[in-house]
Amino acid sequence: xxxxxxxxxxxxxxxxxxxxxxxxxxxxxxxxxxxxxxxxxxxxxxxxxxxxxxxxxxxxxxxxxxxxxxxxxxxxxxxxxxxxxxxxxxxxxxxxxxxxxxxxxxxxxxxxxxxxxxxxxxxxxxxxxxxxxxxxxxxxxxxxxxxxxxxxxxxxxxxxxxxxxxxxxxxxxxxxxxxxxxxxxxxxxxxxxxxxxxxxxxxxxxxxxxxxxxxxxxxxxxxxxxxxxxxxxxxxxxxxxxxxxxxxxxxxxxxxxxxxxxxxxxxxxxxxxxxxxxxxxxxxxxxxxxxxxxxxxxxxxxxxxxxxxxxxxxxxxxxxxxxxxxxxx
Ligand code: TYM
Numbered sequence: 322x323x324x325x326x327x328x329x330x331x332x333x334x335x336x337x338x339x340x341x342x343x344x345x346x347x348x349x350x351x352x353x354x355x356x357x358x359x360x361x362x363x364x365x366x367x368x369x370x371x372x373x374x375x376x377x378x379x380x381x382x383x384x385x386x387x388x389x390x391x392x393x394x395x396x397x398x399x400x401x402x403x404x405x406x407x408x409x410x411x412x413x414x415x416x417x418x419x420x421x422x423x424x425x426x427x428x429x430x431x432x433x434x435x436x437x438x439x440x441x442x443x444x445x446x447x448x449x450x451x452x453x454x455x456x457x458x459x460x461x462x463x464x465x466x467x468x469x470x471x472x473x474x475x476x477x478x479x480x481x482x483x484x485x486x487x488x489x490x491x492x493x494x495x496x497x498x499x500x501x502x503x504x505x506x507x508x509x510x511x512x513x514x515x516x517x518x519x520x521x522x523x524x525x526x527x528x529x530x531x532x533x534x535x536x537x538x539x540x541x542x543x544x545x546x547x548x549x550x551x552x553x554x555x556x557x558x559x560x561x562x563x564x565x566x567x568x569x570x571x572x573x574x575x576x577x578x579x580x581x582x583x584x585x586x587x588x589x590x591x592x593x594x595x596x597x598x599x600x601x602x603x604x605x606x607x608x609x610x611x612x613x614x615x616x617x618x619x620x621x622x623x624x625x626x627x628x629x630x631x632x633x634x635x636x637x638x639x640x641x642x643x644x645x646x647x648x649x650x
Pocket of ligand 1: 326327328329330331337338339340341342343361364450451454455463464465466467468469505506507508515516517
């Protein structure tokens with residue numbers, strides 16, 4: 322059976338981008354694959370979170386995975402820092418990752434620009450840790466959004482390099498995965514390219530209906546089309562992109578038609594968009610509220626997940642150590 326793995330950093334509540342880019346695809350794969358999904362809490366350390374916030378974030382992310390439909394019986398659901406085999410493999414793989422290639426990774430350059438006062442070594446080797454997450458379970462598919470494509474490409478490179486260096490066929494080549502074929506990017510409501518926590522333009526799975534209506538109402542729009550069939554400006558295309566994932570094809574066609582004939586009313590579009598987002602998020606929100614204070618359940622789930630993840634990870638690590646020449650005397 323082929324293996325699927327994905328994860329989300331514990332930097333805050335989950336938003337629509339996380340859900341449609343990664344989580345929902347993963348949930349749909351739970352019946353056919355050997356599935357691993359985890360909270361990337363080590364990855365969140367690059368920005369030096371307050372310890373109390375780190376703990377709360379990990380708890381929230383686990384809760385929200387479960388509320389969104391991740392089944393801890395079918396999948397292995399775990400916290401990255403519960404698996405000590407990960408930092409060990411990370412150390413080993415770091416020996417085969419080069420300064421030059423890491424420094425020119427676009428995500429590193431962007432982070433270095435955003436936090437010039439804190440360009441730490443963890444930021445530089447972030448792609449190695451991410452490759453470790455994937456390779457440690459020898460995953461075949463990685464459901465992620467468009468922004469992670471380069472990291473999956475680097476993971477393939479590191480895996481291939483290891484195989485070639487030691488003359489083995491050990492790590493498979495993982496593929497970024499999305500059911501809708503192309504990887505997607507959910508845009509923000511502020512006319513910007515991407516919905517993201519650090520961009521502050523998110524609709525969270527935990528948002529209540531009133532705040533979703535408010536956020537959508539405030540979304541950036543323009544004066545409206547002036548010519549038939551004209552191309553949409555970015556802020557309007559963004560609203561349609563979200564509509565395409567949350568609404569039915571009939572609804573999308575209806576508003577496309579209204580756009581093309583210059584009859585669109587943004588108030589109607591926003592009302593429909595908010596309504597359809599709420600249809601997706603409300604059942605998840607209700608489950609979040611039901612689970613979030615169930616400490617015993619969260620403890621049980623994460624304990625079981627850590628055991629299953631360690632079993633798989635330690636098998637890989639044992640073989641890697643042997644391949645590299647670590648043997649007992
Ligand atoms: P992170 O935590 O930034 O995002 C988690 C997942 O959500 C997707 N995503 C989006 N997809 C579409 N549109 C958006 N606006 C949007 N925003 C976020 C991301 O593509 C991602 O799939 N480095 C990773 C976490 C990670 C990981 C891994 C993922 C660590 N190790 C191993 C997969 C496999 C990250 O920072 O994602």
